[in-house]
Amino acid sequence: MQNNADLPVKTLYLGEPNPRQALFLMDKHKYVAFGGARGGGKSWAVRVKAVLLSYRYPGIKIMIVRRTYPELRSNHINQMKELLSGLAVYKDSTKEITFPNGSVILFRYAQNEKDMDKYQGTEVDVLFVDEATQFTEEQFNRIKACVRGVNNFPKRIYLTCNPGGVGHGFVKRLFVDKKYTIGEIPEEYSFIRSLVTDNKALMKTNPDYIRQLEALPPKLRKAWLEGDWNIFEGQFFEEFRDIPDGYITRQFTHVIEPFDIPREWTIYRSFDFGYGKPFSCDWWAVDYDGRAYLILQLYGCTDIPNEGVKWHPDRIFSEIHRIETEHKWLKGKQIFGVADPSIWDASRGEAIIEAADRNFVYFDKGDNKRLPGWMQCHYRLAFDENGYPMVYFFNTCTAAIRTLPLLQFSERIPEDLNTEQEDHFADSFRYFCMSRPIAPPKQKESKRLYDKDPLNLYHYAAV
Ligand SMILES: Nc1ncnc2c1ncn2[C@@H]1O[C@H](COP(=O)(O)OP(=O)(O)O)[C@@H](O)[C@H]1O
Ligand SMILES: [Mg+2]
The missing domain is CATH 3.30.420.280 (Nucleotidyltransferase; domain 5)
Structure with a gap:
């Protein structure tokens, strides 16, 4: 294992955030949700924010959570190891990255109730829950309880999300509908929308991804392409047509x-x-x-x-x-x-x-x-x-x-x-x-709804 003291001097290049990612990186609310649709560059923003906080606050403890280990590895651990190679040390046995300044990023998953028990006793300053709608509200609350401790580091909870998933309801309530219950302080919550169209990097390298989203029936397209949270009700196969002639x-x-x-x-x-x-x-x-x-x-x-x-x-x-x-x-x-x-x-x-x-x-x-x-x-x-x-x-x-x-x-x-x-x-x-899986069929140009400026529709976005 490499020792921090032996690490050579190296420049870290994190890349350029898109405007929505920049809002996320600068947001200082206690609870920040980022996302709304698929492919908006959410995991990228999580990684970059975690690294920036690690440098900004020497000694800070950060945790990145994803539901399963394979997802955690392919969305975060692999990229972080590459990004920070020669700058910080990753230990596989503990799934943690340690920086020379004492900051630590913990990578954790929570697929079942047994995994949830592991969170007891963990104390962190900043928590990122990637794809938070994959967790129930109860699971989210248990993970959230890890954010505590008496020190001067900021205490923050970041969520990334898409409409859908078992956690759809609680994420929508807190960040989209903004309906709070006792003990929740409205000013502490912020929601930044990002759509796949904000992710120019992905649009360039994988235009097929948009094609797949466009081929969905209206409700799913509205959810995953346009980030609409109000759509999962009513007829499931709404595209089904039985025209007598x-x-x-x-x-x-x-x-x-x-x-x-x-x-x-x-x-x-x-x-x-x-x-x-x-x-x-x-x-x-x-x-x-x-x-x-x-x-x-x-x-x-x-x-x-x-x-x-x-x-x-x-x-x-x-x-x-x-x-x-x-x-x-x-x-x-x-x-x-x-x-x-x-x-x-x-x-x-x-x-x-x-x-x-x-x-x-x-x-x-x-x-x-x-x-x-x-x-x-x-x-x-x-x-x-x-x-x-x-x-x-x-x-x-x-x-x-x-x-x-x-x-x-x-x-x-x-x-x-x-x-x-x-x-x-x-x-x-x-x-x-x-x-016999097939690729999504080609759609007419007129179905391309994503050129609309979503900010006009979502005035509550943190801008
Ligand atoms: N600002 C950026 N610069 C370069 N590549 C980016 C940027 N944002 C996202 N990407 C790339 O776009 C792809 C999708 O982003 P990702 O963060 O995984 O999206 P999401 O988590 O919202 O599905 C990834 O390959 C990611 O590295
Ligand atoms: Mg992601």
């Missing part, structure tokens, strides 16, 4: 009349099993352009209370097998199956997959990452610049068409959907989409 043009609709599937198209089967709830088995045909069509659906309830089991697993899978051996679109074809990974779970007795195997119905495990999965569903549903989506539903698939537009946003995790609703087809759709 849509089959004539197939433009700006997702629901079409069935047609005979060319034999050459690939067939997929996605499946979501509900314990005591509906199951959804969905057959998709994919054309030469990668466009998917929901062609057939088997949907039913696995167990109706007081009526006995209607659709026990063997009946479901033997029916799936029958359809696949008899239906003209499916018989004789190779079918790629993907299913809810929980059907491999044997902790409640025989795993459901055993019944599938027994009936010659085979599946790969679906990817159950929810938010990336919903993104894939949104990318598929998005209309391209000519009004064509990457997924259509035959109007005979009534459970899909009925349930998809009914789903609502979750109140608990704002950018997820409310899982207490009939989301079985949606889950099956998600497994299918994740098995």
Whole structure:
């Protein structure tokens, strides 16, 4: 390990902040939230502010918190090690950087309750919680309790945030709605908005990132591109369109009349099993352009209370097998199956997959990452610049068409959907989409809303 005293003299170049980052670097409120949208240069600003404070106040103790260790490493530790190489010493065993002037930056994560216990006894002067909306208010309060101590160093708490996440509600309350409760002093809170468009460095190196945000349906685009905190309510798949005569043009609709599937198209089967709830088995045909069509659906309830089991697993899978051996679109074809990974779970007795195997119905495990999965569903549903989506539903698939537009946003995790609703087809759709992920489609120029000056809308930004 290197000793501070042996460090050679080296010039530190931190780079140039953009105007929003500069506001963040200069802000002296006790609580400062920075962000509002994705890719605004938040983590960069956290690192630079932590380094500036370390030099400005010799002996200060700073902590940077992120939810998981891999995120902490890839967003902060790696960059800080590089930035401060030869100037300060990083110790992996303690995950701390020590400066020759005695200042220390601690890197900490908090993925579960056990990690939270580690904060007890830690005392710091300045805390940065990066992506604070990934924490619940209770977790945030426990981490915040580390900011204490009797010395003359400033005591500050910095948060970076995007709309969405389990902490959406408390961050919005404190910094956007500015509704305070007893013990909270309004003058101590400041909010600085930064949008991805403020991050010229990223816009230059990764213009695709903007394209991805623009391809989102309006509510998510408003949240992640424009930094709107009021949007996670109402219909989850707001882009879903069922235009009765849509089959004539197939433009700006997702629901079409069935047609005979060319034999050459690939067939997929996605499946979501509900314990005591509906199951959804969905057959998709994919054309030469990668466009998917929901062609057939088997949907039913696995167990109706007081009526006995209607659709026990063997009946479901033997029916799936029958359809696949008899239906003209499916018989004789190779079918790629993907299913809810929980059907491999044997902790409640025989795993459901055993019944599938027994009936010659085979599946790969679906990817159950929810938010990336919903993104894939949104990318598929998005209309391209000519009004064509990457997924259509035959109007005979009534459970899909009925349930998809009914789903609502979750109140608990704002950018997820409310899982207490009939989301079985949606889950099956998600497994299918994740098995064949696509890039977001190109949008029309007119959708570029980000040129508006956000300051006109957000007079409460700390300027
Ligand atoms: N002022 C800046 N100068 C140079 N590069 C920057 C600047 N601000 C951000 N970046 C770069 O832009 C990318 C995204 O910034 P980051 O801070 O990770 O965004 P966020 O945390 O808001 O998602 C990173 O590669 C980061 O290093
Ligand atoms: Mg970041």
